Amino acid sequence: MISHQESAQVRPAPAASPAAGRILIVDDEPEIRSFIGCALAAAGYLPDFAVNGTQALAQLLECRYDLIILDLVMPDMDGACALDRMLRTHPEQAVIVVSCINDVATKLDCLERGAHDYLTKPFTLAELLARVRVQLRDDAFPRGHPASSGEDAEDDWAPEVVSGYGLTLDAARLVADIGHGPVPLTRLEFMLLRELATRAGQPVPKSELLAIVWGCDFDPGSNRVDVCVRRLRSKLGFDLIETVRGQGYQLADLLPVG
Numbered sequence: 001m002i003s004h005q006e007s008a009q010v011r012p013a014p015a016a017s018p019a020a021g022r023i024l025i026v027d028d029e030p031e032i033r034s035f036i037g038c039a040l041a042a043a044g045y046l047p048d049f050a051v052n053g054t055q056a057l058a059q060l061l062e063c064r065y066d067l068i069i070l071d072l073v074m075p076d077m078d079g080a081c082a083l084d085r086m087l088r089t090h091p092e093q094a095v096i097v098v099s100c101i102n103d104v105a106t107k108l109d110c111l112e113r114g115a116h117d118y119l120t121k122p123f124t125l126a127e128l129l130a131r132v133r134v135q136l137r138d139d140a141f142p143r144g145h146p147a148s149s150g151e152d153a154e155d156d157w158a159p160e161v162v163s164g165y166g167l168t169l170d171a172a173r174l175v176a177d178i179g180h181g182p183v184p185l186t187r188l189e190f191m192l193l194r195e196l197a198t199r200a201g202q203p204v205p206k207s208e209l210l211a212i213v214w215g216c217d218f219d220p221g222s223n224r225v226d227v228c229v230r231r232l233r234s235k236l237g238f239d240l241i242e243t244v245r246g247q248g249y250q251l252a253d254l255l256p257v258g
Contacts, residue, residue, distance in 0.1 A: 021136045022046045026056040027071040036069060039125045053082030060086060067135050072099030080113065087114040092186055094135045111227055169194055176236060183235050188213060192228050196241065196251040203244035
């Protein structure tokens with residue numbers, strides 16, 4: 001494994017807290033690895049490096065990463081293939097794809113495959129760090145449930161079960177059940193589905209979901225809601241969430257829970 005000391009130009013990072021994000025940078029260009037690694041280390045994150053997709057997959061078997069920054073164009077294995085294999089073994093892995101390819105079709109393809117974000121080269125450090133912070137925040141605690149440390153951390157989640165429209169949501173376990181057994185969800189997926197469940201029978205605009213779940217007051221170019229809905233559909237069935245053209249998303253009227 002390539003150490004985060006790969007580049008002699010990396011300035012000493014602030015002392016990392018237990019919650020510091022460990023990030024894998026996958027890029028065949030040493031200058032890009034150094035550029036991103038310096039920025040992440042200076043911001044207090046713990047960067048590791050892989051020079052190609054094959055090495056990244058090997059490191060992913062040995063270490064848990066909070067985030068992977070993945071180049072799309074590499075010589076031994078293209079980023080799309082590496083992304084597929086990463087998510088096959090680690091379905092909840094957060095990945096930001098970076099690439100010089102700027103066409104919409106490529107971006108959509110990566111997001112459909114499961115990437116959390118897509119950043120076009122060249123990019124500024126400020127933009128990269130902002131997107132990193134969003135991803136690490138997304139997989140932390142929901143709004144209104146502050147993170148805690150120590151043995152009492154689990155107590156931040158009060159037991160809650162929401163049932164209706166053929167759907168059961170268990171907040172204590174972060175699972176959903178539509179009658180075929182519990183399905184694990186990420187915190188973001190759970191929050192979005194719970195919001196739709198509490199407003200069942202009416203469409204919820206994407207702007208409201210973006211504000212409630214991600215805390216974004218205005219981000220017209222964001223596709224976070226669409227990506228999250230696609231993941232929920234893949235886990236629980238395409239018919240669970242209906243798209244109401246021009247109005248947002250709505251929970252489908254399934255059979256009542258017994």
